[in-house]
Amino acid sequence: MSEENQILEITHGFYHPIRGYWQTLTRPSQDILDTYPEGTIPYPLKPGEHYSPKNGGWIFVEPTSEPLSDMVKVVFADHIWERMTLKEADQVGAAMKQRDFRTRKIFESVSSYRSDHQIWPLLHQIVTQLFGAERAAQILAPSELVPA
CATH class of the missing domain: 1.10.260 (434 Repressor (Amino-terminal Domain))
Incomplete structure (x- = not known):
């Protein structure tokens, strides 16, 4: 198993409706989880750059043509x-x-x-x-x- 695959296997995603999505490289301890804002939920890993969270998953969003x-x-x-x-x-x-x-x-x-x-x-x-x-x-x- 490559080092890259090991990191991907231990990465965890989280989502908060105001703060958005973030990932951690290891499973956060309960002490760390307790500091997350109320309403934070575990979330599947983001599959790529042009995806937005929706209903507990991800939807592809066409990149905007406007800079x-x-x-x-x-x-x-x-x-x-x-x-x-x-x-x-x-x-x-x-x-x-x-x-x-x-x-x-x-x-x-x-x-x-x-x-x-x-x-x-x-x-x-x-x-x-x-x-x-x-x-x-x-x-x-x-x-x-x-x-x-």
Whole structure:
């Protein structure tokens, strides 16, 4: 048995409706599983790049012919807040309290944030400065992509 086959045999998939799909190289201990967000379920391994989770399995999704740079990221507000820890949310809230009233009202009243909207650069800047680029990418991962 090759080393590659051994890794594939011990890989485990998990899915959460907000955080999406991820894999582990070993079976996580119960202590680790207990840290996964509520609603996380074991999930079959992803068969390839152009597959999306559906009903406990995977469906093939035709690759888009539009380059991603021509797509607008849309992140639902509830997804952003659910992806953050309580401490992270408090930090973002504190940073927003320093902004002018109009900006705070726009930030608080929208149901989604779009990468082509005036509030996006500020949101991206705050989250990146507070938590770093990698965590910001997780928090601001698109809920959907729409044509520009």
